[in-house]
Amino acid sequence: MSVIDKLHIRNGVASDLEQISELCKSIWNGRDFLPTVWNNWISNEIGSFIVVESENQILGVYHHYLLDSDSWLETLRVHEQYRRQGIAQFMIKDYLERSKKLNAVNSRLVTSIKNTASRNLFEKHGFSEVLRSQYCSIELETITTNSMQEEFSILKDSKQIYSLLKESPMDDRLIPLWWRWWQQSDSTLSELSDNSFIVIPKSHSSFVLVQPSNNYGYGNDYQILFHDISSDVLKEYLSFIKNNISSNLNKKIFCIPEINSTQIKSLENIGFNKSTSLVILERRLNPT
Numbered sequence: 001m002s003v004i005d006k007l008h009i010r011n012g013v014a015s016d017l018e019q020i021s022e023l024c025k026s027i028w029n030g031r032d033f034l035p036t037v038w039n040n041w042i043s044n045e046i047g048s049f050i051v052v053e054s055e056n057q058i059l060g061v062y063h064h065y066l067l068d069s070d071s072w073l074e075t076l077r078v079h080e081q082y083r084r085q086g087i088a089q090f091m092i093k094d095y096l097e098r099s100k101k102l103n104a105v106n107s108r109l110v111t112s113i114k115n116t117a118s119r120n121l122f123e124k125h126g127f128s129e130v131l132r133s134q135y136c137s138i139e140l141e142t143i144t145t146n147s148m149q150e151e152f153s154i155l156k157d158s159k160q161i162y163s164l165l166k167e168s169p170m171d172d173r174l175i176p177l178w179w180r181w182w183q184q185s186d187s188t189l190s191e192l193s194d195n196s197f198i199v200i201p202k203s204h205s206s207f208v209l210v211q212p213s214n215n216y217g218y219g220n221d222y223q224i225l226f227h228d229i230s231s232d233v234l235k236e237y238l239s240f241i242k243n244n245i246s247s248n249l250n251k252k253i254f255c256i257p258e259i260n261s262t263q264i265k266s267l268e269n270i271g272f273n274k275s276t277s278l279v280i281l282e283r284r285l286n287p288t
């Protein structure tokens with residue numbers, strides 16, 4: 001009897017945390033974020049965790065999240081001692097079936113460009129590359145505060161944010177809401193508006209949208225989205241954020257723009273560090 005034949009599948013629950021922490025301890029050099037979000041995502045009903053177990057031992061886990069007709073897959077992990085036996089494939093099949101039942105049309109996920117295991121696995125299941133992005137970040141304390149040419153204000157009302165986003169559609173086909181990329185739609189803009197604030201100059205010539213990552217249940221960083229803003233002006237926005245919005249809790253500002261985009265050049269010019277290169281993979285689920 002293979003390990004697959006013995007697998008039992010169920011929703012993850014808070015009391016699984018100890019086993020999940022054990023399963024994740026070899027992942028990303030012991031810095032896997034999954035144990036940190038486990039209880040928060042379960043208690044706040046942020047998507048669903050699914051675990052597979054055999055004889056009460058958890059051997060694999062994933063999380064899925066639905067927004068409108070898009071389904072997002074994340075935190076797929078298999079216990080180190082049970083890899084290459086088809087457990088990930090088993091979970092992907094389960095995930096695809098669940099997503100179809102929920103009438104999802106597209107499924108998407110992000111992985112590191114260097115994660116050969118993950119890329120092979122998903123390509124085998126019909127996923128293909130739709131976007132390459134680059135994680136860029138800066139420590140708030142390293143941002144220099146210069147004298148401001150612009151006067152900024154902060155927009156917190158989600159209805160106003162929504163209207164502003166509707167009036168000025170972004171060029172990107174896919175928008176990262178925290179670490180989940182979605183197609184532009186009313187639902188996406190609505191979720192984005194509920195989880196962000198906007199920094200806008202009095203001239204209204206541009207704006208920077210800020211997503212506090214704790215709105216997504218993890219950490220205290222700020223994620224920014226912006227378009228067509230020069231390095232000099234972006235520097236002023238960041239000075240404003242540092243001086244007027246951040247607290248001691250907020251350590252970092254990050255952005256995950258498309259590789260080779262003008263945004264990356266602006267970010268680099270003002271001292272952001274480029275790190276992990278990412279690939280977003282997508283698969284269509286229900287032919288229309």
Ligand SMILES: CC(C)(COP(=O)(O)OP(=O)(O)OC[C@H]1O[C@@H](n2cnc3c(N)ncnc32)[C@H](O)[C@@H]1OP(=O)(O)O)[C@@H](O)C(=O)NCCC(=O)NCCS
Pocket residue numbers: 027074075076077078079082083084085086087088089090110111115116117118120121122124
């Ligand atoms: C990626 C991961 C989930 C794969 O789990 P798994 O149960 O070992 O995968 P499977 O046995 O179902 O493998 C299915 C296919 O994936 C690919 N694959 C899996 N591991 C691989 C590896 N180390 N190198 C290359 N390809 C690999 C192969 O195509 C494999 O098919 P094959 O065995 O017939 O060659 C597991 O290695 C893991 O937990 N890694 C750490 C976390 C991670 O990277 N998660 C994915 C990104 S969120």
